[in-house]
Amino acid sequence: MEATKAVQGVRFSAMLQFKRLGRTESNDSLRMFGGFKEQLFVSSKLHLTTPSRRIRGRMVSLVVACLHNNVPAPTLESGSFQAPVDEKLILKIKSQEIQPYLSGRCIYLVGMMGSGKTTVGRILSHVLSYSFFDSDALVEEQVDGTSVADIFKKYGESFFRNKETEVLQKLSMMRRHVISTGGGAVVRPINWKYMHQGISVWLDVPVEALARRITAVGTDSRPLLHSKAGDAYTKTFMRLSALFEERSEAYPNANARVSLENMAAKLGRSDVSDLSPTAIAMEALEQIKDFLIGEDGY
Ligand SMILES: Nc1ncnc2c1ncn2[C@@H]1O[C@H](COP(=O)(O)OP(=O)(O)O)[C@@H](O)[C@H]1O
Numbered sequence: 443m444e445a446t447k448a449v450q451g452v453r454f455s456a457m458l459q460f461k462r463l464g465r466t467e468s469n470d471s472l473r474m475f476g477g478f479k480e481q482l483f484v485s486s487k488l489h490l491t492t493p494s495r496r497i498r499g500r501m502v503s504l505v506v507a508c509l510h511n512n513v514p515a516p517t518l519e520s521g522s523f524q525a526p527v528d529e530k531l532i533l534k535i536k537s538q539e540i541q542p543y544l545s546g547r548c549i550y551l552v553g554m555m556g557s558g559k560t561t562v563g564r565i566l567s568h569v570l571s572y573s574f575f576d577s578d579a580l581v582e583e584q585v586d587g588t589s590v591a592d593i594f595k596k597y598g599e600s601f602f603r604n605k606e607t608e609v610l611q612k613l614s615m616m617r618r619h620v621i622s623t624g625g626g627a628v629v630r631p632i633n634w635k636y637m638h639q640g641i642s643v644w645l646d647v648p649v650e651a652l653a654r655r656i657t658a659v660g661t662d663s664r665p666l667l668h669s670k671a672g673d674a675y676t677k678t679f680m681r682l683s684a685l686f687e688e689r690s691e692a693y694p695n696a697n698a699r700v701s702l703e704n705m706a707a708k709l710g711r712s713d714v715s716d717l718s719p720t721a722i723a724m725e726a727l728e729q730i731k732d733f734l735i736g737e738d739g740y
């Protein structure tokens with residue numbers, strides 16, 4: 443039987459020491475569960491086709507030899523198959539790489555509405571074993587569960603901004619949180635004082651892509667985009683462009699920048715829409731690492 447068949451349908455909890463991926467080869471053990479009553483031990487040799495730290499999306503060859511119920515591997519199964527490198531494992535490795543430099547500091551995601559702060563923030567919090575907070579949701583809690591749209595309608599934008607600053611002040615005293623900030627949090631210098639207690643990351647997404655994403659979900663929860671005239675995409679695009687213009691000097695205050703245009707160019711993609719939240723989270727970790735290493739003077 444081929445090794446591919448031997449592992450077919452088996453869900454496994456991989457304990458592969460991917461930390462070693464920088465090497466061309468490593469020997470490790472996988473402990474596999476499911477589909478079999480007995481535990482199946484697989485000794486593996488992992489070959490990277492090109493030794494590189496940038497292994498994103500590359501296929502690796504995993505040479506597998508199985509040991510089942512203490513029957514030696516050669517008499518049971520052996521073979522090799524191509525396996526896609528698990529993005530989640532890579533994320534985990536990258537997160538482990540930065541943990542010593544991060545030393546529990548919070549991560550603040552900044553960027554325009556729809557830039558993916560919440561989506562990417564949740565992924566980052568998961569891999570870093572941090573808690574996730576959305577500053578808009580915390581403002582809503584402070585105002586008895588009133589939605590951001592209603593806060594703007596009832597009390598106005600300044601009231602919302604004051605609450606947002608209060609929330610950021612409280613968060614600045616905490617540790618081990620990933621925070622998705624509101625798109626306009628960057629305009630108040632005092633907010634930067636709080637966000638600089640942690641590491642800030644700007645998700646820099648072209649306005650066209652933002653407008654596409656927001657048009658797809660509607661503008662109900664985003665009062666600054668409410669408008670009656672024109673078709674949904676055009677009015678969202680126009681409003682976002684004006685807001686981005688006003689804030690274009692504020693976003694670069696962030697410690698690290700994830701540019702979707704740069705990512706797409708690097709990966710040979712013609713459209714930033716092809717970049718998955720996981721890929722963006724990986725790039726965020728990479729950029730955070732560069733910042734932290736620079737900060738440490740290495
Ligand atoms: N990389 C991505 N590709 C496609 N759609 C995305 C991506 N990231 C986020 N989205 C979608 O865009 C919308 C806005 O994302 P969200 O994370 O809420 O942004 P923010 O918190 O910055 O306002 C959501 O519908 C989300 O599913």
Ligand SMILES: O=C(O)C1=C[C@@H](OP(=O)(O)O)[C@@H](O)[C@H](O)C1
Pocket residue numbers: 553554555556559578590623624625626627663664665666
């Ligand atoms: O850009 C802005 O000024 C705003 C962005 C919103 O958050 P998201 O960026 O999470 O949509 C929310 O804070 C509020 O509607 C104002």
